[in-house]
Amino acid sequence: MVLELKGVSLKRNGKWILEDINWSIEAGEHWVLYGLNGAGKTALLNLLNAYYFPTTGRMKVLGKEFGTDPLAEHLRTRIGFVSSSLQQKFYPGDNAFEVVLSGSFASIGLYETPTDEMRQKAISLLKEMGCLDYANQTYHTLSQGERQRVLIARALMADPELLILDEPTSGLDFIAREQLLEVIENLVDKQNGPAIIYVTHRSDEVLPVFYKTLLLKKGRVFSSGYTTDLFKDEGLSDFFEIPVHVHWHEGRPVLSKKENITSRH
Incomplete structure (x- = not known):
């Protein structure tokens, strides 16, 4: 469990x-x-x-x-936790590689010396997340999407359950x-x-x-x-307290507000 x-x-x-x-x-x-x-x-x-x-x-x-x-x-x-609230906590000089490595210790910043195995794992995760090309770039200069990829790689460093x-x-x-x-x-x-x-x-x-x-x-x-x-019309209409229609597109639910037909007369 x-x-x-x-x-x-x-x-x-x-x-x-x-x-x-x-x-x-x-x-x-x-x-x-x-x-x-x-x-x-x-x-x-x-x-x-x-x-x-x-x-x-x-x-x-x-x-x-x-x-x-x-x-x-x-x-x-x-527990691997990825939240935009973490982004402002990293030090200005930390690059993407260092941010990922810090996940081994669940720390903000590196205070312990990473092992060669940790370094190799960080490289592998950066590659898996599609962000190896900017591993040496300062974290705060990355785009929002690039930062999130780095944070996911960081969260995976400790093999979370x-x-x-x-x-x-x-x-x-x-x-x-x-x-x-x-x-x-x-x-x-x-x-x-x-x-x-x-x-x-x-x-x-x-x-x-x-x-x-x-x-x-x-x-x-x-x-x-x-x-x-x-994610069905009736249940989500109760949830939102407005009439909702659920349309499934490629396995993902897309919501729209049902038009009130009586209001057109």
């Missing part, structure tokens, strides 16, 4: 941010965490990364139970977005790879490989299960 949340709630500054979250992910499963801005996605990710602890409920991540087992250092090396991709296409144009989604799809297809949680508020980024989805709304689980079952 990769993670198991039972009745998990989170209270911050006197306000309930998450309430009664039930969610389980088995090894090898790939999920979408889908919700609008303010749904509680970031708070839930902070829980999974052991930055927060649940106020109530039981929670296990990678076999470690919150409140019982030592967590932070143990989980940080077993769980990879969390938090809005990875944010700020990308159409071409860069589709190129990154192709990289992610190839990553999911790898045998013996990590379980992946893809976090988004865009339905057209829900790739066919993410066959399970959790819909999060106002800090609660609206529904969870197979993606093809959840």
Whole structure:
């Protein structure tokens, strides 16, 4: 079991941010965490990364139970976390290669000497992500899409059992977005790879490989299960509280607002 949340709630500054979250992910499963801005996605990710602890409920991540087992250092090396919030934390002089290498130690910057094996692995991952050509380029001079590829390579350095991709296409144009989604799809297809949680508020980024989805709304689980079952007109109309039509294109759901026929008369 990769993670198991039972009745998990989170209270911050006197306000309930998450309430009664039930969610389980088995090894090898790939999920979408889908919700609008303010749904509680970031708070839930902070829980999974052991930055927060649940106020109530039981929670296990990678076999470690919150409140019982030592967590932070143990989980940080077993969870790969890719978020644009990391981008501003790297030092101005770090190049892409050094950023990827730092993933071996789950650190910002290199404070330990990487082994030859680590260096070779970093080169291999940079190549796999399509960013070897700018390995020696300063990280902060890279485009947004290039930075995200480097961050994914960094996250894979420690062979994580769980990879969390938090809005990875944010700020990308159409071409860069589709190129990154192709990289992610190839990553999911790898045998013996990590379980992946893809976090988004865009339905057209829900790739066919993410066959399970959790819909999060106002800090609660609206529904969870197979993606093809959840992304239907009726269910998403209830979720968004407006009439929605779901059109599937090449295995990805595309949403549009249903026209109110009566308003034309």
